[in-house]
Amino acid sequence: MDKHEQRLHAVAARRWKIAFILSAIMLVAYYGFILLVAADVGVIQNLLKAGTAIPAAGLGDQITLGIRLGDGLSVGILLGAMVIVFAWVLTTIYVNWANKVYDREIEDLSHLAR
Amino acid sequence: MESDWTSILFFFLFVSATLGITYWAAKRTKTTEHFYAAGRSITGFQNGLALAGDYMSAASFLGIAGLVALNGFDGLIYSTGWLVGWPIILFLIAEPLRNLGKYTFTDVVAYRLQQKPVRIAAAIGTMAVVLTYLIAQMVGSGTLIKLLFGIPYVWACVLVGVVMMTYVLFGGMIATTWVQIIKACLLLGGATVMALIVLSKFGFDPTALFAQAAQEGCKDRAADGSLIPAGSQLFCYGGKVLEPGTKVVTGAWDAISLGMALMFGTAGLPHILMRFYTVPNAKAARVSVQWATIWIGGFYLITFILGFGSMVLVGQQNILAAGGGGNMAAPLLAKVIAGDIFFGFICAVAFATILAVVAGLTLAGAGALSHDLWVNVVRGGNAPQHEQMIAARSASIILGVLAIILGIIFEGQNVAYMVGLTFSIAASANFPALVLSVFWRRFTTWGAVLSILFGAIGTIVLIILGPTIQFDLLFPKVGTEITQAMVDAYRSIPGMDSIAVGGKINAQLMAAYQAYIKSQWWFFPLKNPCIYTMTGAFLIGIIVSLLVPERSASEGFAEVERRAVLGEPKGAIAG
Numbered sequence: 001m002d003k004h005e006q007r008l009h010a011v012a013a014r015r016w017k018i019a020f021i022l023s024a025i026m027l028v029a030y031y032g033f034i035l036l037v038a039a040d041v042g043v044i045q046n047l048l049k050a051g052t053a054i055p056a057a058g059l060g061d062q063i064t065l066g067i068r069l070g071d072g073l074s075v076g077i078l079l080g081a082m083v084i085v086f087a088w089v090l091t092t093i094y095v096n097w098a099n100k101v102y103d104r105e106i107e108d109l110s111h112l113a114r
Numbered sequence: 115m116e117s118d119w120t121s122i123l124f125f126f127l128f129v130s131a132t133l134g135i136t137y138w139a140a141k142r143t144k145t146t147e148h149f150y151a152a153g154r155s156i157t158g159f160q161n162g163l164a165l166a167g168d169y170m171s172a173a174s175f176l177g178i179a180g181l182v183a184l185n186g187f188d189g190l191i192y193s194t195g196w197l198v199g200w201p202i203i204l205f206l207i208a209e210p211l212r213n214l215g216k217y218t219f220t221d222v223v224a225y226r227l228q229q230k231p232v233r234i235a236a237a238i239g240t241m242a243v244v245l246t247y248l249i250a251q252m253v254g255s256g257t258l259i260k261l262l263f264g265i266p267y268v269w270a271c272v273l274v275g276v277v278m279m280t281y282v283l284f285g286g287m288i289a290t291t292w293v294q295i296i297k298a299c300l301l302l303g304g305a306t307v308m309a310l311i312v313l314s315k316f317g318f319d320p321t322a323l324f325a326q327a328a329q330e331g332c333k334d335r336a337a338d339g340s341l342i343p344a345g346s347q348l349f350c351y352g353g354k355v356l357e358p359g360t361k362v363v364t365g366a367w368d369a370i371s372l373g374m375a376l377m378f379g380t381a382g383l384p385h386i387l388m389r390f391y392t393v394p395n396a397k398a399a400r401v402s403v404q405w406a407t408i409w410i411g412g413f414y415l416i417t418f419i420l421g422f423g424s425m426v427l428v429g430q431q432n433i434l435a436a437g438g439g440g441n442m443a444a445p446l447l448a449k450v451i452a453g454d455i456f457f458g459f460i461c462a463v464a465f466a467t468i469l470a471v472v473a474g475l476t477l478a479g480a481g482a483l484s485h486d487l488w489v490n491v492v493r494g495g496n497a498p499q500h501e502q503m504i505a506a507r508s509a510s511i512i513l514g515v516l517a518i519i520l521g522i523i524f525e526g527q528n529v530a531y532m533v534g535l536t537f538s539i540a541a542s543a544n545f546p547a548l549v550l551s552v553f554w555r556r557f558t559t560w561g562a563v564l565s566i567l568f569g570a571i572g573t574i575v576l577i578i579l580g581p582t583i584q585f586d587l588l589f590p591k592v593g594t595e596i597t598q599a600m601v602d603a604y605r606s607i608p609g610m611d612s613i614a615v616g617g618k619i620n621a622q623l624m625a626a627y628q629a630y631i632k633s634q635w636w637f638f639p640l641k642n643p644c645i646y647t648m649t650g651a652f653l654i655g656i657i658v659s660l661l662v663p664e665r666s667a668s669e670g671f672a673e674v675e676r677r678a679v680l681g682e683p684k685g686a687i688a689g
Contacts, residue, residue, distance in 0.1 A: 008676065008679060008680070009675070011679065012675055012678070012679045015679070016553070018205075019205040019206055020205075020206075022201070022205050023201070023202055023205045023206060026198055026201045026202065026205075027202075027377075029198075030194065030195070030198045030373065030377060031370075031373065033194060034191070034195075034369055034370060034373040035370070037191060037358050037363065037369050038363070038365075038366035038367075038369040038370055039366065040357065040358040041358055041360055041363055041364075041365060041366055041369055042365070042366040044358070044359070044360055045360060045365060048360070063357055063358070065187070065357050065358055066353070066356065066357030066358075068353075068356070070321055070325075071321065071322075071324075071325035071328070072320070072321035072322060072323065072324030072325030072326070072327075072328060072356075073321045073324060073356075074187065074324075074356035074357055076187050076190070076356065076357055076358060077187060077190065077324065077356060080187075080190035080191075080193070080194050081190075081415060081418075083194045083197075083198065084193070084194060084197050084411045084414060084415060085411075087197055087198050087200065087201050087407060087411060088407060088408060088411055090201050091200070091201050091204055091403065091404050091407045092404065094201075094204060094205060095204075095400055095401065095404045098397075098400055099397070099400075099401075103397060106679060106680065109679075109680065110680060112676065112680060
């Protein structure tokens with residue numbers, strides 16, 4: 001393997017590393033949200049099974065996503081919207097890096113294409 | 115809903131404009147490179163809009179607005195899930211896909227593996243996704259068009275089928291892409307205007323809108339039981355609309371499994387993946403996902419506003435009374451806030467949405483049938499260009515006719531679960547094989563084949579054995595009159611011996627039936643099987659590949675790596 005080939009390999013490996021890290025961050029953020037929903041659904045189901053009334057939202061003693069941050073805003077809605085905004089942030093970070101750094105490195109190696 | 119002239123007028127404007135584009139595109143569609151990949155001439159920005167157009171189906175516009183209007187917060191579970199698949203596509207899929215493939219995602223999976231078995235398996239995975247999604251879209255469109263325009267169901271299916279077949283058959287990917295772009299602009303523009311009008315009634319503060327929805331003590335029926343008409347008051351439904359409920363997800367594991375299907379299913383949808391071949395290079399593919407993520411994310415935030423807007427301004431009872439299981443929430447909201455002309459416009463946009471998505475699906479299915487199966491399996495990759503074009507167009511006709519027939523067969527069936535099924539199959543059959551083929555040196559032909567087949571078949575079997583089919587579809591709803599056939603079928607079930615002709619299905623009989631089914635060994639408790647099928651597909655792909663190594667496949671990986679980074683050599687003759 002000559003020097004150029006090694007560099008190509010290194011460039012590819014670095015992109016995958018960044019891609020996997022960003023994917024993992026997205027996964028954790030989204031699954032954090034889904035697990036909170038799942039936990040709340042579990043609580044609600046147990047309450048329904050036991051025949052207990054579901055506690056009024058606002059106290060947030062059991063249903064985390066129902067906690068109110070104001071008259072019209074619950075933690076659930078805020079976190080859901082934040083997941084979408086976070087997805088924007090991550091894609092922007094990646095595209096900026098790829099356009100500025102990654103593409104220049106690829107350009108240097110383009111004579112290897114075959 | 116009466117058919118009214120404004121929606122028909124807007125609809126005719128859309129159809130004539132798009133048919134004009136199809137005529138223009140037809141003159142430019144000479145080779146398969148044009149037919150499947152629009153001559154690789156679409157820019158990143160344009161493709162971002164087209165991707166958004168392909169993705170924002172009627173299910174996500176009308177469906178999510180309805181889901182939010184009837185359940186509040188729970189609609190967000192779908193919106194966020196459907197969006198977070200896009201960064202995953204960007205990081206893991208878009209660039210290698212563009213660099214390694216030609217027309218279909220199967221090109222990438224089969225790149226260094228044995229062509230025939232992999233292409234047959236991947237075509238099965240593709241067709242399973244395309245057909246289930248087509249059924250969901252066609253049935254949805256037939257019902258919707260009947261509701262919006264008053265056209266009989268069968269004619270509505272034929273109309274959608276014929277118009278979209280015209281796009282695909284003559285204009286190929288060029289026409290389909292521009293139809294998607296126009297539709298995406300109309301949909302984004304229309305939804306934004308609507309959201310702004312709604313918010314203007316609440317001082318441009320979304321939380322004021324949510325606060326109104328979460329107030330207690332409003333009534334949506336008058337003292338005599340009649341509906342309070344939409345627009346005559348502000349409706350409210352209590353604090354529960356701001357927190358999770360148990361209607362959309364029935365349990366914790368279901369929520370996790372559904373999240374998986376939504377997130378990874380997007381990265382396995384053949385009509386989305388195919389779009390990455392329409393741009394000139396990997397950089398444009400990357401930029402197009404960034405735009406798509408911006409449009410789609412914004413669209414879901416807007417849809418959330420529209421859902422709450424119609425909950426508050428139209429009222430849940432009025433939405434349900436209009437039929438379509440909540441799908442009329444957004445059109446009714448348009449009527450209440452801006453009158454009949456805007457209502458007509460939104461109805462026409464919804465129709466355009468269906469047309470465009472169905473066209474994209476048909477093109478993806480045609481790619482699997484003609485490029486993967488005919489050209490690469492039957493003809494071993496050596497078919498002259500004119501024969502490839504004939505195969506592509508014949509496959510489009512077959513799929514178009516199939517879409518119409520399936521739409522008619524499934525009339526009146528509840529097909530809402532089909533969208534979930536589509537994403538589960540895409541996440542289980544297509545996504546694991548695609549990822550492993552690009553990232554894992556030791557992936558083999560049989561690893562790929564068995565992984566895809568397990569993902570597709572496993573998902574379908576588990577959905578059939580699960581509550582969606584066993585409870586919601588096979589057992590009559592509470593309140594249905596009991597017939598002799600039902601007595602014969604259910605009397606032997608413990609707890610249901612009191613079932614008799616002339617009575618009605620009540621909650622007790624339903625509970626007895628569900629308890630009986632749940633006690634059966636074959637019953638699968640989750641509505642969404644993705645957590646098992648996707649994990650299983652990955653495991654099978656890995657285990658089979660390790661058990662039966664394939665030397666040529668691992669040797670070919672160096673080439674995959676180089677090509678995934680550098681793309682096709684400059685000056686090479688593509689095609």
